[in-house]
Amino acid sequence: MRNVLRIVRLLVAADPWAMARGAALSVVVLVMGAALLGLSGWFITATGLAGLAGIGIAFDVFRPSAGVRFLALGRAAARYGERLLTHDATLRALAALRVVLLRGYARMNAKGLMGLRGEGALTRIVSDVDALDGLVLRLVLPILSALVTHLMVFLVLGWLVGWSVALIILVGYVPAAVLILLILARRTILPSAEAEHAGQRLRRGIIDMTRDREALILAAQLPRQANRLQEIDDQARAAMARLDRAERDAGFFFSILVASVAMGAFATGAYLLDTDSVGPPKAVIGLFVALALAEAVLPLRRGVAELGRMVAAAGRVAPQIGTQAQPLDNTHDDDGPLLSLKRAGLELDLSAGEAIVLTGPSGVGKSTLLMQIAGLDQDDGILIKGMRPGLWPEQALRDVLAVLPQRSCLISGSVRDNLSLSGTFDDDALWTALEVAALADDIRARGGLDARLGEAGSGLSGGQARRMALARILLKKPQILLLDEPTEGLDDHTQELVMGRLRNALPDALIVAAMHRGADHPIFDQSIRLVR
Incomplete structure (x- = not known):
């Protein structure tokens, strides 16, 4: 993981302000989503109770409905800005990574440089850089945004509804989500790397077969080469099937987690209502906020499922991006021998x-x-x-x-x-x-x-x-x-x-x-x- 962290630092350092703004907007999107669903739940419950009590005409529906519209529109605008900034920053970061990587390869000795001229090396380099583009977009930013959002929701819910509801949501989501993601990472890190390796072998094999087609035909080796590529494709498909199965299992457990936390928040709100600690509209806020926070954890599956591919790519790329030490004295003697x-x-x-x-x-x-x-x-x-x-x-x-x-x-x-x-x-x-x-x-x-x-x-x-x-x-x-x-x-x-x-x-x-x-x-x- 040291190589992964090294790549992450390089990517973030390429445009830190854009990354920071994108991360802030990611938090805004998640917080607005939780606030939107929480306010909607409160509004629906309050208006229903007002109608049952016969005071619906006196109930102020304008300010809550305006808040709902503001949060809905603001969330859409924040999502657009977040995607714009994070994707732009990621593209800039990948451009910087490519420059640093090429500089690293340029410092290799002559034998190493000659080895880079084959299509196999080029295919591997391109694929490795493509694999690393998910480090920030699908891992770093989503994880940081999810943690910050859960902390903010905990503080607001504790102040607005009660610390017991806030604690149920925080303790219910964070440790369980971390456990599910760790299990997912353990199950997918090997098949993810295997799928990437098989995919690169398949691409190189197709290039070789296309380039040497005439020689393979004359040597009667074309069917054998095609069968070998079919075996590699089968290996890649088998690894992808294992990867998909693990991701689907994680999604199933996340669904159970969301339902469990939502029911826990609902039951805790009902208890607070029974003890007259809060009114009915506030008692259901925890339920809707718990459902909204699923948006913070469910997207993490994709990034964690590709962790094996990213780790393998980082292991190959990181050794090439070390900074070249500059000499303390780089003067030379123009009067000496050339x-x-x-x-x-x-x-x-x-x-x-x-x-x-x-x-x-x-x-x-x-x-x-x-x-x-x-x-x-x-x-x-x-x-x-x-x-x-x-x-x-x-x-x-x-x-x-x-x-x-x-x-x-x-x-x-x-x-x-x-x-x-x-x-x-x-x-x-x-x-x-x-x-x-x-x-x-x-x-x-x-x-x-x-x-x-x-x-x-x-x-x-x-x-x-x-x-x-x-x-x-x-x-x-x-x-x-x-x-x-x-x-x-x-x-x-x-x-x-x-x-x-x-x-x-x-x-x-x-x-x-x-x-x-x-x-x-x-x-x-x-x-x-x-x-x-």
Whole structure:
């Protein structure tokens, strides 16, 4: 539950005043509902007795009826305002949660970030955020509103009717309602989590089957995959059935509770009437107020029934929203080496304008070293202008260096959209970057900068996609350029064009490249072979 409380604090802190106003209006709605039913019961009883006594014409019906209309209209207006404020505040809170969550994921190392590119991870993240939207709307605000309303009703009823009636309603509702909700939570926390897990597996499975349909057909595995999805769907339905059964049982016990408390308030009012402590109209107020307070406890079933889903989601989300500690001293030495590498078997001080290539067998750690320099992995022994990459402010570090990983990241959109992810550039700058990447002729043939690319840049070959990502990096003009297999998928002629133009485009940049082929290119001042 610690993770749940952490998420709740984050959601409330996103717009505390709107949350407070929404909570206040929630209490107003419940209090007005109880007052409306209590006044109506008093009014009906008083007018009936006045008619029986033959003094109906002298009975003032205008002020009570005006009070009934005021409470009815006021309750409707308060309900509208409460829904407006709480839903608006919740949407703002979820937007803030998404931003904080994405910032948390952005601080992951390179391996963790690569793991987020699959549809399974994206589906899980979206589903977790959706699950957490009920924390405030269906749990926190309703519970707080119910408790405050019961306390206020207790005080007013004690003053107006009698403390015995008020105590019957308070003691009858609160402990019993808490017990029912605890039992409901215990029964639903596991099936709720199971239903959510099965639902996510089902969505991922459908995506996989749709994407790989042709391969499954050729391998005669489509029926088997469909049967597996049917089994997952059956598991989800079974968990939902258990969840619904527990919620219906809780509703049944709540109905008994409401009837019992109402009868207790009625019997206590009758006793007070018999002892001449109150008159008949006041004696029935407790009955009607007890019936009205059912509105405060019955909606809690839904939120508690989804608690398992919320707890599981909070457990996955909370570790990613921790605040990043800022260094006490984030100054750096502009007079020192631009990049310093000091580790076992490797000591280098590199300056602007140099270019080195890292070679070695696969798995020796070339890509890992580049990610460490980029601040995307443990960076001991690495200094950029005298400071470790992990201690740099994120934006400042990204302004200094750029990295081209082995997997290119493109989006569905135009060529211009893909090149402008890092900023706004004029057409001349975009074409210059494409020329350096030896991609300008290909883009002109496709229709120019406004030519559309499919999802993940589909429509381009692997080599073209890498050169598109390289052109995007060149537009930033970084001081340190990290390249991981930049010539993979390129023929020898294109490789020569790209590497030759690269140095001309960034004459003052420090270039660090990890390569298997092309390591003997004259652009490089030295070659460093990494060993295990």
